[in-house]
Amino acid sequence: xxxxxxxxxxxxxxxxxxxxxxxxxxxxxxxxxxxxxxxxxxxxxxxxxxxxxxxxxxxxxxxxxxxxxxxxxxxxxxxxxxxxxxxxxxxxxxxxxxxxxxxxxxxxxxxxxxxxxxxxxxxxxxxxxxxxxxxxxxxxxxxxxxxxxxxxxxxxxxxxxxxxxxxxxxxxxxxxxxxxxxxxxxxxxxxxxxxxxxxxxxxxxxxxxxxxxxxxxxxxxxxxxxxxxxxxxxxxxxxxxxxxxxxxxxxxxxxxxxxxxxxxxxxxxxxxx
Ligand code: DGL
Numbered sequence: 001x002x003x004x005x006x007x008x009x010x011x012x013x014x015x016x017x018x019x020x021x022x023x024x025x026x027x028x029x030x031x032x033x034x035x036x037x038x039x040x041x042x043x044x045x046x047x048x049x050x051x052x053x054x055x056x057x058x059x060x061x062x063x064x065x066x067x068x069x070x071x072x073x074x075x076x077x078x079x080x081x082x083x084x085x086x087x088x089x090x091x092x093x094x095x096x097x098x099x100x101x102x103x104x105x106x107x108x109x110x111x112x113x114x115x116x117x118x119x120x121x122x123x124x125x126x127x128x129x130x131x132x133x134x135x136x137x138x139x140x141x142x143x144x145x146x147x148x149x150x151x152x153x154x155x156x157x158x159x160x161x162x163x164x165x166x167x168x169x170x171x172x173x174x175x176x177x178x179x180x181x182x183x184x185x186x187x188x189x190x191x192x193x194x195x196x197x198x199x200x201x202x203x204x205x206x207x208x209x210x211x212x213x214x215x216x217x218x219x220x221x222x223x224x225x226x227x228x229x230x231x232x233x234x235x236x237x238x239x240x241x242x243x244x245x246x247x248x249x250x251x252x253x254x255x256x257x258x259x260x261x262x263x264x265x266x267x268x269x270x271x272x273x
Pocket of ligand 1: 009013040073075153
C-alpha cells in the first residue's frame, strides 16, 4: 500500500516547498493537498485556520500518509501545536505532523551578522508571534522585525504578482519593514507563496542584506528528521510517485500550479467533509 508523505498548504504556496522536498528526497511518494477553495488562510482567525487545517490533515491520513508536512506558515503558526498536542494522540498516535516554522527558526539566526532579521509573512503568522518566540529560543541575541504583507498572497493566487500593479504593494510593505530598523541584514520569506515574488522583493531589500527562502531549509530538515526517525522512514513508501489534490477547480490548479512547482502537473478534485 502506498504511504506517501503528505504536503499541505492553503493553496499553491506549498508547491514551492514540495519542489525542494522532491529535489532533495526524490525516492519518496508525495501527496499534495491545496485547500484552494478556502484560501487564503492568512487573514482568518485561529479557530478557522485550526479547523480547516485539521480537516486537511485528517484527509491526508485517510490517504495513507503517515507523515504530513504543513507547508504553510499560517497553518504551522496557528494549528500545528494544537494538532500535535491534542488531536494526534487520540486520532493517530503513530502518525506525525511537522511544520515549516521550527526548521526555519533553527537556522535563520546563522545568516545574520548585525543580529537583526526581518520577517515577511501573512497577518496571521505575524500576529501569532511564532517567529520572534521561536527565534528567541535558538538565537536569543537576535532581534526580529516583522512585517505583515496581507495583499501578497491574493496577488500570487490571482497571478498578478508579476504585473506592474504588484510593484506598489511590494514597495509599500518593504518600506514599512525598512522603517523598523536600518540594520536588518537578513530578510526571511516566511510565507510559502512569496518565493514567486522574490525578484520584485529583492529590489527593495535593505542595502547589503540577503533574502532567505524556506524550501531548501525545510527539505534539509525533513531529510534529517527521517534519518533520526527510522521507524517513520520505513513507513514512507518509496516509488517516487506524486499526486496532487485541490479542493477547488482542477483546471485552475493545473493552469496555475506549474508556476509554483516549476513543471506541468495534473490535479484531482476532492470535497472535504
Ligand atoms: N502559504 C501560506 C503561508 O505560508 C499562506 C497563504 C494564505 O494566506 O493562505 O503562510
